[in-house]
Amino acid sequence: MPVAGGVTINDVVLRDGLQDEPVVVAVPDRVAIAAALAAAGVRAIEAASFVNPARVPQMAGAEELFAALPRDGSVRYSALALNARGVTRAVAAGADEIVLVVSAGQGHSLANAGRGVEDVLAGFRDVVAGHPQATFTGGISTAFTCPFDGEIAPRRLLGVARGLAGMGVARIVLADTLGTTAPERIARTLAMIRPALPGVEFGLHLHDARGQALDTVDAALELGVTRFDAAAGGYGGCPFAPGAHGNLATERLVAHLHSLGVRTGVGEGALADAVALVKECLARGAPLA
Known part of the structure; x- marks a missing residue:
């Protein structure tokens, strides 16, 4: 299994996890969750999305959150954006x-971003060119299956990935947003797309509707993929993708990788403490109006 250098786990509970819960977690609690994940050895954390809080109220206070995150240089904090603003x-x-x-699916793009795929890509071209100092990662939602359009053809996914790569984006994460795509189909798609874009690092963002996400991880590891998104506690989904299930749980992914002898840098005991904290913070969150 070609993972001699270990893998990178990007925990997305603060963004993808919390955005699908019926409560708003206070900013100080979100900061505490980030600190607990960092203490467990998680070195990549997706902390927030900069979106309209009227549409996703769970992500309100993103600026306040980033100002308060613990910073010692050991953790890279990312944020999601859907548009230039x-x-x-x-x-x-x-x-x-x-x-x-x-999105790879046109229907999901219209539901999630309010625009078609090509319009979203066109807007991002100008944004990337206008922020040469920033580091960008591409995230392709509904990369394999769309709740509106059905199965996504690999050639369509490749076209979207090429659009991002053409802007200079060197890392692209492919999301099985519904969590229903068979591991074999994800592996076949990866085997076709990765050689077509050799300058791009590909990762996977896996939801786990059918309990097959770890099988997908195994198939991806065999192909040389070493970056995976996961969410502490398995929370998450997509408010704009009907039928989307929770994320692959970070603790399950870490335990599975460790059982294979794959290094993650994450301590399972401290990670369990972080998962417990997420549950506590959700329990005291303010219910959505």
């Missing part, structure tokens, strides 16, 4: 990395 806010807040999200 979101990128501008993320840059001003000091995000280490900005995730530009575009």
